[in-house]
Amino acid sequence: MNPNFAEAYNNRGLARSKICHKSEFPKVIEDYTKAIALNPKLVQAYLNRADTYKNLTGNNPAAILDYNQVISLDPNCLSAYINRANICFLSGELEKSLFDLEKVLSLDADCAEAYCGRGIVRFHLGNIEGAKKDLFKAFGLYEVRGNMIYCAFTRSLIMELFRDHEVYKDLFGVESRIVKSKK
Numbered sequence: 216m217n218p219n220f221a222e223a224y225n226n227r228g229l230a231r232s233k234i235c236h237k238s239e240f241p242k243v244i245e246d247y248t249k250a251i252a253l254n255p256k257l258v259q260a261y262l263n264r265a266d267t268y269k270n271l272t273g274n275n276p277a278a279i280l281d282y283n284q285v286i287s288l289d290p291n292c293l294s295a296y297i298n299r300a301n302i303c304f305l306s307g308e309l310e311k312s313l314f315d316l317e318k319v320l321s322l323d324a325d326c327a328e329a330y331c332g333r334g335i336v337r338f339h340l341g342n343i344e345g346a347k348k349d350l351f352k353a354f355g356l357y358e359v360r361g362n363m364i365y366c367a368f369t370r371s372l373i374m375e376l377f378r379d380h381e382v383y384k385d386l387f388g389v390e391s392r393i394v395k396s397k398k
Contacts, residue, residue, distance in 0.1 A: 221254035229263055232271065240271050261285045262295060275302045293319050293326060300332055304339075312336050327356035331369055338376050347377060 228246030231239060247264035250257055265281030268274040279302055285295040300315035313336045319329035334349030350373050357365040 219253060221250040221257050221260065224250035224253065225257060225260040225263060228260075228267075232263070232267055237271065240267065243267050243271070256288060258285055258288045258292065261288070262292070265295070265298065269298060269302060275306065278302060291322055293323060293329075296322075297326075297328055297332065300329075300336075304332070304336055309336050309340055313340070325356055327353045327360070327362075327365065330356065331365075331372070335372070335376075343377075347373075350376070 224246045228243045228250065231243045231246060235243065244264060244267060247260045247267065250260035251264070254260070261281045261284045265278045265285065268278035268281065279299060282295045282299040282302075285292050286299075289295070296315040296319045300312040300319075303309070303312035303315065313333065316329045316333040316336065319326050320333070323329070330349045331353035334346045334353060337343075337349060338346035350369060354366060354369040354373065357363075357369060
C-alpha cells in the first residue's frame with residue numbers, strides 16, 4: 216500500500232470495519248485518522264470515522280466532532296446531519312436534533328428517514344399533530360420506494376406512539392391502498 220495514499224487508508228479502514236472483531240476497532244480508527252492526516256479534505260474518511268465512533272465504539276462526542284467536520288466540508292451531506300440528529304436525540308438534545316432533520320428536509324424534501332426522525336422528535340417535544348404528519352409522510356415515502364421493512368417499522372412506531380382509533384383508521388386506510396395496488 217502506498218503510504219501517502221489517503222484513499223487507501225480510508226478503504227482499508229472501511230474493509231476492516233466490516234470484518235474485524237471489536238478489539239480491532241482502534242485499528243479502524245487509526246486507518247481513518249491516517250487518511251485524514253494525509254488528506255484533511257477527504258470527507259468520506261471523516262464520515263467513516265464518525266460512523267465507526269457512533270456505531271462501533273459508542274464514542275458519540277468524537278462522532279459529533281467528525282460529523283461537524285463533514286458538514287463544514289460538505290454542507291449537503293445528508294447522512295452527517297441524520298447521524299448527528301440521532302446522537303442529539305439520544306442525548307436529549309431534541310432541539311438540535313430537530314434542527315438537523317429540518318436541514319435534511321430542506322436539502323431533500325423526500326427523505327423518508329428524516330421525516331421519520333423528525334416525527335419522533337416532534338412527538339417527544341409535544342407536537343403530536345406534526346409528529347403524525349411526519350410519520351405518515353415517512354410511511355408513504357417508504358411505500359412508494361417499496362421498502363416494506365421500513366413501512367412495517369413506521370407502522371409499528373405510529374401504532375405505539377398514537378394509541379388512537381382515528382390514527383389506526385387512517386393507517387389501515389393507507390395499508391388497504393398498498394394491498395390493493397399489489398393485486
